[in-house]
Amino acid sequence: MAEFAVNAFYELIIDDLINRKYCVTDTFFTVEEIDLLRTNLLIKQSLTTFKKAAVGPLSNEQIIEEVRGDFILWMDESSSDQIEKMYFNKINNFIHYINRTCYLGIQExxxxxxxxxxxxxxxxxxxxxxxxxxxxxxxxxxxxTPDWQPDNGGALALYLKDAAGREKEELIHAQPGRLVIFDSKEIEHEVQMVYKPRYSITGWLKTR
Ligand SMILES: O=C(O)CCC(=O)C(=O)O
Ligand SMILES: [Fe+2]
Known part of the structure; x- marks a missing residue:
């Protein structure tokens, strides 16, 4: 078995996930990597039609305009291009680490x-x-884009509980390169009204 090396950066992320069920980091990917991923997304958008995102499980998808208005394109790791491979490598490294340290049992x-x-x-x-x-x-x-401003809208609002159990809202602006990880089962959230096109990769780490 390969020797285990503590990764101080991952440990900070894990501390936040344990202590408050979410974490925000701006340095998981480099600025250059974010530029490549953005360019790649824009090329794909010009070549393929992103689908109107639906609500509900795959077996019972519904398009409900009043709930969500985004357009999506699923990524396929097995046929990923070089830039997507970089994305998957970094995410998979992290998955490997949390599976070893937190026993989360992420399978896919x-x-x-x-x-x-x-x-x-x-x-x-x-x-x-x-x-x-x-x-x-x-x-x-x-x-x-690097010139993204909070007044472009599209902040992610996380609905959290304070120490007294009261609901509090945490606003996270969609700054380029920002990675937000949160507990899918616990944290209700919303994307606020967007005033300029807003781009992202969204993923879910799943148990079997
Ligand atoms: O883009 C975001 O900030 C969150 C998107 C989201 O909540 C979702 O796709 O389920
Ligand atoms: Fe969501």
């Missing part, structure tokens, strides 16, 4: 590109469906 992931055009949002929801409770961690990486 599912990932899609997402674009929220101007005027769209995703209403408050939880990422697990009644028929698919395997989603354990939600992983969102923002690929917006």
């Amino acid at each position: 992931g599912e990932f899609h590109y997402a674009c929220y055009p101007e005027g769209t949002f995703y209403k408050r929801h939880l990422d697990v469906f009644h028929t698919d409770v395997r989603r354990t961690l939600s992983v969102v990486l923002y690929l917006n």
